Amino acid sequence: MEWFANKWAIIDQLWPFLLQGLWTTFMVSIIAIFFGSTLGFTLGIFKTLQIRPLEKIINGYLHILRGSPYLVQLYIIYFVLPALDVEWLKFDSFTAAVVSLSLYTSSYVTEIVASAIFAVPTGQTEASRSVGMSKAQAYRYVILPQALKMTIPPMASVYVIVIKSTAVLSVIGIAELTRQGEVAIMRMPGDIMFIYSLIAVFYFVYCYPVLRFSKWAETRFGSVGVDLE
Amino acid sequence: MEWLQSIFNFRIVWQYWQVFAQGAFNTIWISTICLILSLIFGIFIALARRSSNPFIWRPVAGYIQAIRSTPLLIQIYLIYYGLPSILPFGNFLDEAQTGIIALTIHTTPYMGEIIRAGLESVERGQIEGGLSVGMSKKQTMTNVVLPQAVANVVPPLLGQTAILIKDTSLLSIIAVFELMGAGLRMYSETVIATETYVTTAVCYLVIYAMMLVISGVVQRKLGGSAWQKR
Numbered sequence: 372m373e374w375f376a377n378k379w380a381i382i383d384q385l386w387p388f389l390l391q392g393l394w395t396t397f398m399v400s401i402i403a404i405f406f407g408s409t410l411g412f413t414l415g416i417f418k419t420l421q422i423r424p425l426e427k428i429i430n431g432y433l434h435i436l437r438g439s440p441y442l443v444q445l446y447i448i449y450f451v452l453p454a455l456d457v458e459w460l461k462f463d464s465f466t467a468a469v470v471s472l473s474l475y476t477s478s479y480v481t482e483i484v485a486s487a488i489f490a491v492p493t494g495q496t497e498a499s500r501s502v503g504m505s506k507a508q509a510y511r512y513v514i515l516p517q518a519l520k521m522t523i524p525p526m527a528s529v530y531v532i533v534i535k536s537t538a539v540l541s542v543i544g545i546a547e548l549t550r551q552g553e554v555a556i557m558r559m560p561g562d563i564m565f566i567y568s569l570i571a572v573f574y575f576v577y578c579y580p581v582l583r584f585s586k587w588a589e590t591r592f593g594s595v596g597v598d599l600e
Numbered sequence: 601m602e603w604l605q606s607i608f609n610f611r612i613v614w615q616y617w618q619v620f621a622q623g624a625f626n627t628i629w630i631s632t633i634c635l636i637l638s639l640i641f642g643i644f645i646a647l648a649r650r651s652s653n654p655f656i657w658r659p660v661a662g663y664i665q666a667i668r669s670t671p672l673l674i675q676i677y678l679i680y681y682g683l684p685s686i687l688p689f690g691n692f693l694d695e696a697q698t699g700i701i702a703l704t705i706h707t708t709p710y711m712g713e714i715i716r717a718g719l720e721s722v723e724r725g726q727i728e729g730g731l732s733v734g735m736s737k738k739q740t741m742t743n744v745v746l747p748q749a750v751a752n753v754v755p756p757l758l759g760q761t762a763i764l765i766k767d768t769s770l771l772s773i774i775a776v777f778e779l780m781g782a783g784l785r786m787y788s789e790t791v792i793a794t795e796t797y798v799t800t801a802v803c804y805l806v807i808y809a810m811m812l813v814i815s816g817v818v819q820r821k822l823g824g825s826a827w828q829k830r
Contacts, residue, residue: 442770443804446793454794535670549673564685570674571670571675575670578668579669
């Protein structure tokens with residue numbers, strides 16, 4: 372019983388502190404998924420236009436972002452870009468976090484959007500072209516509406532990846548959930564395991580519903596067959 | 601050459617090539633061990649997940665969900681700080697061994713899900729077909745089901761391996777000396793960010809490029825249905 376009382380006291384004391392961290396995690400992940408999706412959707416559409424040089428450039432971009440760990444990308448954006456002596460690249464830690472996470476997210480989104488567009492049967496394009504639509508109109512009214520529906524399940528998984536990646540931001544001192552936990556551990560070093568477990572529970576409660584939604588959306592909207600994780 | 605040196609000083613990088621080589625070597629062997637272990641455990645996870653006994657598949661499903669819904673960093677911390685108190689020999693593990701355990705625990709569910717999807721990807725008709733031409737159950741398994749399942753499973757497994765290699769970078773936070781650790785050491789000694797982190801990134805990209813080449817070779821060798829789609 373005493374153990375429970377003891378732990379409950381810790382939870383009671385840390386609650387507002389960890390919620391603050393969760394709020395930062397939420398904010399960062401929402402901003403990153405917003406900018407990352409915007410960039411990703413644009414690049415994804417461009418990737419399907421079948422313009423050779425453009426496709427090569429986008430593929431190179433994807434390979435660089437998917438071939439290096441997020442931690443390295445974060446360090447490059449946080450430490451290397453400011454060293455270049457360009458005024459607008461001198462990021463503070465929050466901007467660096469958002470920029471790096473958005474770029475990282477965009478690599479996933481580009482791939483998802485491109486494969487969703489490719490998954491729309493070519494007959495759809497041919498049909499819309501043959502009834503006199505321009506290429507842009509075919510994209511706008513026929514292909515994209517069908518493709519975007521298919522992106523919903525994988526986008527939910529990407530959002531979970533983004534949330535999980537925000538934990539890495541603790542290394543550059545963003546006061547998100549993991550960082551708040553580390554600060555709490557400095558205050559009560561005896562309860563290191565309990566506090567980390569508590570944080571794990573916070574993440575689980577946040578991510579699990581999104582994963583469930585993704586699974587449900589797959590039965591509802593179909594899957595495009597991109598393996599993300 | 602002067603202007604180039606002001607942007608990127610190769611001479612300093614060259615001084616650290618041994619550190620980076622050691623780091624890259626460690627990254628590769630740590631990921632190889634994790635890959636082998638997580639594949640072995642992943643097969644068991646896949647089979648347990650397909651079991652009809654709720655006492656078997658429910659805990660396994662819980663494990664898979666728990667790993668998929670929490671960040672790797674937290675899992676590494678939990679194992680790094682928790683293992684010494686749980687296991688009697690936990691105190692004798694060094695950082696690399698702890699890191700391997702953490703990464704294996706993290707990667708196993710993903711591998712398990714990939715293997716399960718591979719087993720389920722072979723249609724029932726294939727099994728029935730095999731049986732109806734007079735093959736035994738075992739022959740059907742080895743000659744019909746497994747070749748197709750393997751061909752379907754290899755592409756996502758290679759993708760997961762690439763993720764595993766990238767994930768090892770997080771072990772630098774618990775002071776495992778791998779590629780990222782090499783970068784951090786160089787940074788702490790020289791305090792020049794550009795050369796350090798760009799070199800680290802390039803090393804990872806080289807490993808990634810090697811992975812792409814390997815998967816190209818495997819693609820030609822196996823030629824499963826999953827490849828033809830791409």
